[in-house]
Amino acid sequence: MQIKQISIFLENTSGRLAEVTKVLANAKVNIRAISIADTADFGILRLIVDKVDEAMAALTKAGLTARTTDVLAVEITDEPGSLARVMELFQATKVNIEYLYASLEGSPGKAVVIFKVEDIQHGLHIVQEHGLSVLEKF
């Protein structure tokens, strides 16, 4: 199953990120993965959280522009070459990656990588077909 990622539009102004994290803290939302895409003027903060609905409600209430996007959370072994193998698979099966980042989640000896792929259904099908472990909940 795919999971929901929250994307938040942020102007590049000081204190903006602090504000967002405070909103989430007040809503008792735990951030499990985080990444920022930035340009000169604005950034997009991408988050994987434990309580998506609560987080979205709190962010919207705070007047932030946020939306959810479906992503894949793939669990891999925490050792050299694991990510390379996934990449090789994705390349061979034409799963196009738009971006990826790592998560704090995962059991001991494991790592979780969040993938935003062009075609989520195809991506999901490939990872399941090849027996990769996909997280459904954080």
Place this chain on the structure above:
Amino acid sequence: MIFNPEYEAMDPVVREKLQFARLKNLVEKVYQDVPFYKKKMDDAGVSPKDITSLADISKLPFTTKDDLRETFPYGLLACPQAEIEEIHMSSGTTGVPVVDAYTRKDVEVWEEAMARTLAGAGATRNDTVQNCYGYGLFTGGLGVHYGAKRLGANIIPMSSGNTQKQLMVMQAFGSTILTCTPSYALYMAEEAAESGIDIKAMKLRAGCFGAEPWSENMRKEIEANYGIDAYDIYGLTEITGPGVAFECEVKDGLHINEDFFYPEIIDPNTGKVLPYGEKGELVFTTLVKEGTPLIRYRTRDVTFLRRENCSCGRTTIKMNRLFGRTDDMLIIRGVNVFPSQIEHALIEIEGTDPHYLIIVDRGPSHLDEVELQVEVKKELFGDETKSLESLRTKIENVMKSKLGIALRVKLVEPKTIERSIGKAKRVIDRRTL
């Protein structure tokens, strides 16, 4: 040097008689030949025979920019079309432009007005005028061109832009008079400094700067950077173009060529004529115009008139430097921009809200820089930076084609642009003028 002492240093009493004769002639002519004016005067209950003194001009109805747009292209023509020798149009604005049509005589008046203007800056036939105002529909380029020719000076028709070439030409031909916008003058001085060119060592000795508002501080800076005298000139497309008013060597107020362009200052709210020295909206009547004469044209520029003895010997009335506008028009690098145009352009871009803020500043380059802040709507907001980047580029391209100026778009978060209950504040002008 006074180009035409007979008219510029005329006894004011004699000039008033001349102005009245010209006004009377003009009013009779437009009443007879231009249905637009006849209707306007009939509606106002005034006829040419009511004009029995110069002061009676206040009985005549005003002409506005909207009138000019509504009568586009030839609705105000007061002469046979075959007599038209040249057409100019207002710079930059979208929608319906404002037309100025010139007969041979109108061009001659313009030449004379501009020759007087250049002479006000000390130019003579021995000078080489480097003209960096844009040539084309914009009146700046050709206006200076005609004036310099009339003066008998050597004119270099550079037009705007291409700064390195400007500097090369300035050096090679020993240009002595520079004509351009004041912000471009400062920009060029910086380019020269960066290229290691000693602009002060050149032969330049004076400059006529206009087409945008500027300040005493900018004058000091231009004069210091170039080692020249910098003169303010004023004009607008509707009223012939540059040459309406200009500074003399005293550099204190602009002499209006009032034998051609009759000025009044009015209260913009009541339309009442204000006495000399009182600040209000500048209004012009083109006393000798044949092509597209204007009766009491409201410029929207705010200033006051000064009737005083100038040590230069000219007896023409002076207008003070401009204080601003009665509408929200911005002049960006010489191009007229109304915030409503930006709003209309935004509405046409799918998904954008007309929530915007225009911030105008003069950056380190001394050129006007415009930042347009646009709120990102939820629908516009993608998860990826590329969709937002492409939206930004799209808005920039649309603005460039609609407004004729390049501005920088900054996407901002929804509801971050201040909402106001009354008239929205759309413009922050940080330029110090």
